[in-house]
Amino acid sequence: MKDKVRPTPRPGLVLEVDRSTPPIVFHHGEGFRTERLPAGRSRIIYPAEPLMGLDDPRGAIRRALCNPIDQDPLPAQLKAGMKLTIAFDDISLPLPPMRSPDIRQLIIEQVLEMAAAAGVDDVHLIAALALHRRMTEAELRHAVGDRTYDAFAPSGCLYNHDAEDPEGMVVLGNTPHGEEVQFSKRAAESDLVVYVNINLVAMDGGHKSTATGLSGYRGLRHHHNVATMQQSKSFMDQHRSELHASNWRMGEVLRAAGVKIFQIETTVNNNTFGTQGPLAMLQKREWEWSARDRAAFVGMTAGLKVGTTQMARKVFQSWRAPYELTSVQAGEVEAVHKVTTEHVYAQHLVPVKGQTDILTMGLPYICPYNVNSVMNPILVMCLGLGYFFNLYRGQPLVREGGVVIMSHPTRWEFHPVHHPSYIDFFEEVLADTTDPVEIEARYEQRFATDEWYIHLYRTSYAYHGVHPFYMWYWGAHALQHLGEVIIVGGNTKAVQRMGFRPASTLQDALEIASDTVGRQPTVTHIHNPPILMADVS
Amino acid sequence: MISEALAGKRLAITGTTGFLGTALVERLLRCVPEVELVLLVRPGRRGAAERIRREIIRNDVFDRLRSELGQANFERRCEQQISGVAGDVGIGGLGLDAAGRELIASCDIVIHSAAAVAFDNPLDTAMEVNLLGPVRLVQMLNELDASPHFIAVSTCYVAGSRRGNAPEEPLADSPMYVPVSWQDEAEASQRRRITTETQSRDPAHLEEFRSRARQELGAAGTPALAAKTEQLRSRWVHEQMVEAGRSRAASLGFPDAYAFTKALAEIAVAETKGSLPVTTVRPSIIESAYAEPVPGWIRGFRMAEPIIIGYGRGLLTDFPGIPQGVLDVIPVDLVASAICAVAAKGPDPNCKIIQVASGAVNPFLFNQLVDLAHRWFSANPIYDDRDQPISPPHWTYPGRGRVVRQLKRLSKGLEMGEKVLGRLPIRGRQAEVTADLDERREMVERALGYVTLYGAYTECEALFGVDRLLDLWEEMDAEDKKQFCFDPRTIDWDHYVTNVHLPTVVEQGRVKTGPTGRVGSPRYERQRAQVLAPERQLAAFDLENTVIAANVVVAYGWLATRRLPVDERARLIAKVLLEAPSLLALDRRDRSDFLRHFYRRYEGAPTTQMAEDAQEMFSDLILTQSFPAAIRRIREHRAAGHTTVLITGALDFIVEPLRPLFDHIVCAELAQSYGTYTGHLAAVPPTSESRAEVLRDFAHAEGLELAESVAYADSASDLALLEAVGYPVAVNPEPKLATLARKRGWLIEHFDKAPGTPRKLLPIAAHQRKQAQKGAA
Secondary structure, rough: OOOHHOOOOOOOOOEEEOOOOOOOEEEEEEEEEEOOOOOOOOEEOOOOOOOOOOOOOOHHHHHHHHEEEEEHHHHHOOOOOOEEEEEEEOHHHHHHOOOOHHHHHHHHHHHHHHHHHOOOOEEEEEOOOOOOOOOOOOHHHHOOOOHHHHHHHOOOOEOOOOOOOOOOEEEEEEEOOEEEEEEEHHHHHEOOOOOOOOOOOOOOOOOOHHHOOOOHHHHHHHOHHHHHHOOOOOOOOOOHHHHHEEEEEHHHHHHHHOOOOEEEEEEOOOOOOOOOOHHHHHHHHHHHOOOOHHHHHHHHHHHHHHOEEEEEEEEHHOOOOOOOOEEEEEEEEHHHHHHHHHHHHHHEEEEEEOOEEEEEEEEEEEOOOOOOOOOOOOHHHHHHHHHHOOOOOOOOOOOEEEEEEEOOOOOOOOOOOOOHHHHHHHHHHHHOOOOOOHHHHHHHHHHHOOOOOOOOHHHHOOOOOHHHHHHHHHHHHHHHHHOOEEEEEEOHHHHHHHOOEOOHHHHHHHHHHHHHHOOOEEEEOOOOOOOOEEOOO | OOOHOOOEEEEEEEEEHHHHHHHHHHHHHHOOOOEEEEEOOOOOOOOOOHHHHHHOOOOOOHHHHHHHHHHHHHHHHHHHHHEEEOOOOOOOOOOHHHHHHHHHOOOOEEOOOOOOOOOOHHHHHHHHHHHHHHHHHHHHHHHHHOOOOEEOOOHHHHHOOOEEEEEOOHHHOOOOOOOOHHHHHHHHHHHHHHHHHHHHHHHHHHHHHHHHHHHHHOOOOOOHHHHHHHHHHHHHHHHHHHHHHHHHHHOOOOOOOHHHHHHHHHHHHHHHOOOOOOEEEEEEEEOOOOOOOOOOOOOOOOOOOHHHHHHOOOOOOOOOOOOOEEEOOHHHHEEEEEEEHHHHHHHOOOOOOOEEEEOOOOOEEEEHHHHHHHHHHHOOOOOOOOOOEEOOOHHHHHHHHHHHHHHHHHHHHHHHHHHHHHOOOOHHHHHHHHHHHHHHHHHHHHHHHHHHHHHHHHHEEEOOOOOOHHHHHHHHOOHHHHHHHOOHOOOHHHHHHHHHHHHHHHHOOOOOOOHHHOOOOOOHHHHHHHHHHOOOEEEEEEOEOOOOOOOOOHHHHHHHHHOOOOOHHHHHHHHHHHHHHHHHHHHHHOOOHHHHHHHHOOOOOOHHHHHHHHHHHHHHHHOOOOOOHHHHHHHHHHHHHOEEEEEEEEEHHHHHHHHHHHOOEEEEEEEEOOOEEEEEEEEOOOOOHHHHHHHHHHHHHHHOHHHEEEEEOOOHHHHHHHHHOOOOEOOOOOHHHHHHHHHOOOOOEEEEEOOOOOOOOOOOOOOOOOOHHHOOO
């Protein structure tokens, strides 16, 4: 394949902006902006180029299953008459969805072959989606492959996790901190739980896969809350993340309760937009663009201007990333996750010296919660202040009291099927207050236990009633840390509703920011996606 | 001295709840010591005494006297000097009992000021009150052998529409007067009423009323249509009688039925009075007080006020009239003074008729009024709903015919527009354009009404002589001249219009005189709070276009295509699309028939498969097409403790996923046989008026009050349902309902699909992959 002859990938880069720096591409929802940053006091953090993928993914998977870390090989653990549950990450991973075959499909097919060889016939496959929306048939087929789907779905052995099924959930005990560990009953009663993970960012994986993915509101509320998020600095850095500490405690309880987990974790490279193809220029550095890249970019932006939002959304949502598997490891959860994290860091970490006054980011069209859906304003906040802001190790990229400028159209738009409680959260809760602490105290309980939202979560394709709250909490650390949040090019009313300042251009945004950070602030732009994580010293 | 001459006298006055009557009572009570006032008042529901207290004594005209005397003394004086008699000049025998007759007969002076003054009264009403009223009064006094001084208040306009001088002389002596028999006219008007009532019941007419009612309400159900039809019929009769009055008056040279019947009354009283001494006082157009008791005092909306407000609001963009024509206006206090002077003087054979008018001695020109009004409204503009000041129009004084033609053309055009829009399949905000058109048409029609009614007056070129009035004025002593001024020459028109009349009119007109800062409707917020108030008990919802933007046809299309191969889907959808016009027509004619007919298509559908598919359709179609605000509203009602009910023609398995929202669902059910649907309805869904019945029954069974209930619907066919509850809400109304809801002041909600909703051009289910076979192969 052509890809294999590509040059050795270069690591991430911090570029000091001078007058010769070309305009920089900012992601802007289903579109782009090209912006010039102030010369002499700005820098741009570029992600590392995609690492080389494994030559033989299927073989690598087989090797990982047969040579697990700190556990017996998988075939040795499979016995006739046993209860086997295979849980896998849901539609929120990876982003954007990857080209077929999906890693999950490759792994699950091998696990099922081994199970069949061992004569295991009680096998359930569960999309471990916690309080996310149920996956549709097409999405499940994409994740596990048609063969697996057709073999298991019709008999009801392949299904979405239902955290609100009173018959299907159990509490396995409490952590020393008094956190209840709520878990899928089927998984709890299984002789072996095989978890199939895709570790896109450093937050994913580990005990979080099972303790969160197969849990429900009763369990999640102990770490999906404002206090936890404010003490996770950042939640991408598991050693300084209260979110992970809580999940690890819960993992202990699972182990103590006798839940045996065979964790399979995978990492993918940064090949989000492809090294060739229509979006290839998005993972190149602007000054290295060829004439062809330039022409393609101009053509694309012109096309986007002509078409409707719906059309643009359709086009972008149909993009399948040519991700390549960079590592696969299986076995005991914590040991596996250590290796996985190394691989994630190898692709994502970019060393950065010191903090900045203003952090700018161009938010793309997708986040974990709007695959095949609409990126509503709450998700914009979550992606910017939750995910992008927290993509740091050490200390935040922006200083305390600094400013974040995000670029996104932030349309007042919602998917009526996927995000019904978001609509009400936006219309009712945010119209009242944007303070996460107050929101949590006054509204969470009502939305979380609302019968209608539960009905929609269980029978339709809706995120749970409490989900928009978690999105807001995800940004709690940033909200506490920042002096001002400005959104460029967003719907004015929607931006104001969230308590942020709308600006029509980056220049206006910098002007507004000067109230907070003065006339000569330092600016850092995080050129993401493809994903990078700043290692701030 | 007037006050001395009238002191201790007993005066009977009719029409004291009217403008002039009230002013007269106030003046006499304030300026004449120990005068005794007997007021003939229609008893109404509350009785004469109560009406006097509420409608006369409480009027702000007495504020001056009340503050001069103190509340206690004022009340004492009223009690001592005012007595009420229940009676009605509009009916035979005046509705008096013996005591009342005696009391009136015992009076020294009888002032008859009761009249049906509206220019657009039906002919027979005007006849009864204006013509027969004084005749009955005079006859009664004659019967009782009483001969008090009878002062009849008439109008200058009995002179008719004409040019030149109109002196203070009996009508019979006027060369312009066409003699007709007042008895014949009275009888003819009564006959006309009977004929019109009969005509209105002709099958052809009734059919027309029915079709107009249908046009207005749509398929609102029989009872609602019947009520509307009857309303249209009685309105038609009224209009016919008004028109009869106008045309009869015009045929005899009078501007309207009021002047015409007043003229007949003068003749009739002269013929029937016998030995009764009668003086006729003819005021011209009576307007707000010049000085007494306070400048600008006015009661009710008078003749010129609607025009002035209409001018200020920019509603009357032009008005017919002769700019140099005299507008004969006279402030009410001058008229009251003149009547007092006439009463004090007593009957005078040389002075049987006195005109109280300004035109001959102190003319006030039409364009003078318009210029003053223009200046005044430019400085003190009225504000529109959007807090914008309205600039007053420039009138060009075209001929009446032209203005009428223009207005009629405009009204026709608006009506056409409404009709066209009414047939378009629009709803919600677009449909409200129809309501706007309707409002505009009503405004234009009102303007047209003003022009036809008042146009004659503004075009009138008669000059009313006031020689006798001035003679009387000269006889007054200085004290009287101060206290009872009725000299029209003293009026300073600029001052009167700018400082007295216009401020009063604007205040009375309750128009916005400044920006309120509340653009939009505070009323909307209030109404919304009302429907969600905890006292409400029940909230009923229609489904289609109220909660979701889909209908039974769309749902069928989805379900029918879900398991079809691609080519067959296209064929099925094309078939349904081809049938759409006939289906739509059937739906418009009768909803129940339509549903019965349409649901036959489900014949043979397996029930379990339908339930399964309906669950998928809930996400793919129902929720995508839903109005999140509507669903939120339902949930708000539930949270407020209200019982929520869904009333729909949709099938049970389709609405099943919505069950958690509602306490009770009334819907259609198909009969089943061997696991398939038969296509026949097992439960007929309630449509149009039967929806109201279903709701009534449900509320009754649950012990809930409909008056404390809310109903949400989108179409005029749900009118009965909406009318059944205390708090109707029109959701995304189609044009007919939009117009109705606007007129009735109902809450109108615009619920939209979630912005960003994926669009679906055709109701086709997502393509299902047939991987099962492939995989197996």
